[in-house]
Amino acid sequence: MAHPTLHIPVLLQEVLEWSGIDRQAIEPRTIVDGTLGGGGHAWHLIKKLSPQDTLIGIDRDGGAIDRVTKLFDAELPKDSCHVRLIQSSYRDLPNLMEEHRIPKADCILLDLGLSSDQLEDRERGFSFRVGGDLDMRFCTEEGISVRDLLAKIDEKDLADIIYQFGEERFSRRIARTIVERRKSDPVQTAEQLADLVHRCVPGSRIPGRIDSATRTFQALRIAVNQELKHVEDAMKLLPNCLTPGGRLLVISFHSLEDRIVKHAMRDNEHLKVLTKKPIEASEEETNENSRSRSAKMRVAERCS
Numbered sequence: 001m002a003h004p005t006l007h008i009p010v011l012l013q014e015v016l017e018w019s020g021i022d023r024q025a026i027e028p029r030t031i032v033d034g035t036l037g038g039g040g041h042a043w044h045l046i047k048k049l050s051p052q053d054t055l056i057g058i059d060r061d062g063g064a065i066d067r068v069t070k071l072f073d074a075e076l077p078k079d080s081c082h083v084r085l086i087q088s089s090y091r092d093l094p095n096l097m098e099e100h101r102i103p104k105a106d107c108i109l110l111d112l113g114l115s116s117d118q119l120e121d122r123e124r125g126f127s128f129r130v131g132g133d134l135d136m137r138f139c140t141e142e143g144i145s146v147r148d149l150l151a152k153i154d155e156k157d158l159a160d161i162i163y164q165f166g167e168e169r170f171s172r173r174i175a176r177t178i179v180e181r182r183k184s185d186p187v188q189t190a191e192q193l194a195d196l197v198h199r200c201v202p203g204s205r206i207p208g209r210i211d212s213a214t215r216t217f218q219a220l221r222i223a224v225n226q227e228l229k230h231v232e233d234a235m236k237l238l239p240n241c242l243t244p245g246g247r248l249l250v251i252s253f254h255s256l257e258d259r260i261v262k263h264a265m266r267d268n269e270h271l272k273v274l275t276k277k278p279i280e281a282s283e284e285e286t287n288e289n290s291r292s293r294s295a296k297m298r299v300a301e302r303c304s
């Protein structure tokens, strides 16, 4: 595929295997990719589907929907399955199914977090390596940007966000410095924020260790997108969108998300957990794609 995306889908073979897509199907099937991103997983799922089947792709980011729409229009063979791409949150799937008369799904995939396309976009400010204006919203029409949040948030609330969502030990010091500085020179760019964090965290940039700004960036991104709330809501609602035998596959990239997914799958009486331990990337994959190193996939099946 001539793919105008920088994003390499993680655990691709494992997603295809665990999706159950190769099982014999008499009825037309519905597969939902709730985090379309660059369309990598979706593309490979579509290749396994028949013309009577449907793939629903959802993303909060309208730019992702536009990019993948163009790509699929240009590249998908005419006899591919039906494809419907919708800008929304995956937690809205029950409403979308009703509104668009989408039948219950045989498989729902959530590949959480952000895509490499978003990470590399200077207008979004997701990465301190790439830099740019500190926005970090998946959907730029919703909520407030990190820049606006930092301009007005109470110091204690900011410290709590950095501690809870970034597990950063120096959260209070970082919050205090941001608040002190905003009187004269507010933090507006990813470069400024990274520089400030590096000054607050001792031993910040030791080669071979994760850059200390990573934790603060993660925390602020989770906060402005209310990411954990979307995951929690989805884990309650999405099992009801599956047919009996339908599968829910969730790939997470940090322990806060993985914990929610693990407990929600275990505690739902309609789900049978198929992966006793989360599935992780092979050594070969982690060598080729460093993003896959922290990926954990859990799979559950709707039993009734």
Ligand SMILES: C[S@@+](CC[C@H](N)C(=O)[O-])C[C@H]1O[C@@H](n2cnc3c(N)ncnc32)[C@H](O)[C@@H]1O
Pocket (backbone or CB within 6 Å): 007, 008, 009, 010, 034, 035, 036, 037, 038, 039, 040, 041, 042, 058, 059, 060, 061, 064, 088, 089, 090, 091, 111, 112, 113, 114, 115, 138, 230
């Ligand atoms: C890791 S990427 C997905 C990559 C995709 N699987 C691929 O193969 O290209 C995560 C995507 O999820 C989207 N996203 C994050 N939270 C979302 C939510 N609550 N609902 C829908 N999409 C969301 C992000 O905008 C991003 O495009």
